Amino acid sequence: MKRSSVWLCSLLIYVAFPIVSHAGQLEEGIEAMKNGNYKSAYEKLYPLAEEGNAAAQDSIGTMLCEGLGVRMDEFLAVGWYEKSAAQGYAKAQYSLGIMYVNGRGVTKDRLKGISLISQAAQQGLVIAQQDAYDLYMELAKEDNAVASHNVGLMCLKGWAGEVNPYNCLSALETAAESGFAKSAAALAQIYSEGNYGIEPDEEKAAYWNDYVDNMPETAGME
Numbered sequence: 001m002k003r004s005s006v007w008l009c010s011l012l013i014y015v016a017f018p019i020v021s022h023a024g025q026l027e028e029g030i031e032a033m034k035n036g037n038y039k040s041a042y043e044k045l046y047p048l049a050e051e052g053n054a055a056a057q058d059s060i061g062t063m064l065c066e067g068l069g070v071r072m073d074e075f076l077a078v079g080w081y082e083k084s085a086a087q088g089y090a091k092a093q094y095s096l097g098i099m100y101v102n103g104r105g106v107t108k109d110r111l112k113g114i115s116l117i118s119q120a121a122q123q124g125l126v127i128a129q130q131d132a133y134d135l136y137m138e139l140a141k142e143d144n145a146v147a148s149h150n151v152g153l154m155c156l157k158g159w160a161g162e163v164n165p166y167n168c169l170s171a172l173e174t175a176a177e178s179g180f181a182k183s184a185a186a187l188a189q190i191y192s193e194g195n196y197g198i199e200p201d202e203e204k205a206a207y208w209n210d211y212v213d214n215m216p217e218t219a220g221m222e
Helices: 023-034 038-050 054-066 074-085 090-102 110-122 126-140 145-156 165-177 181-193 202-213
Strands: none
Touching: 023 038, 023 054, 038 054, 054 074, 054 090, 074 090, 090 110, 090 126, 110 126, 126 145, 145 165, 145 181, 165 181, 181 202
């Protein structure tokens, strides 16, 4: 990994996702966490978490995961992250994904962890986008065609940072040449429509369309 973020509990204390109720109490609890007043933070956030507030549930999970003002308990932390992630809260999806990738509080399951991190990434959480890209890159190095496909698309979407879009296509080409039909189809569409800043190229679009047509019917199945 290029960064250490996926080896730690998430310490992103606040992410600006919509909160439908108890905004004042939630903000006070979050502010108390940021200031290191964990006792006050826990007292304000725990009742909200029990009522189902996703942001509060995520924060309680982080406090338990890191032992911030409470006894560290990774198993309980996972429980709160799960409640929040089930509501689609991106930071909790990311935090829970980290737990699965590292086997903290749960049985280690790298693929499930990557899936959760990717869900958070799809919602625009930048750190999740970066980690999803890096984790799929690790799988791609193990000759995983699906991972190579995802690396290529994530790269084109900017999840790898500022990268020449033409450099992203190599991962899709690797997957396509391994027999992953979705990658060949994606390349054909990209070259046909000129997506992601790639210049349209009818010859290359035709090449990858023919590549798809000549693949066995089972190619690219996940």
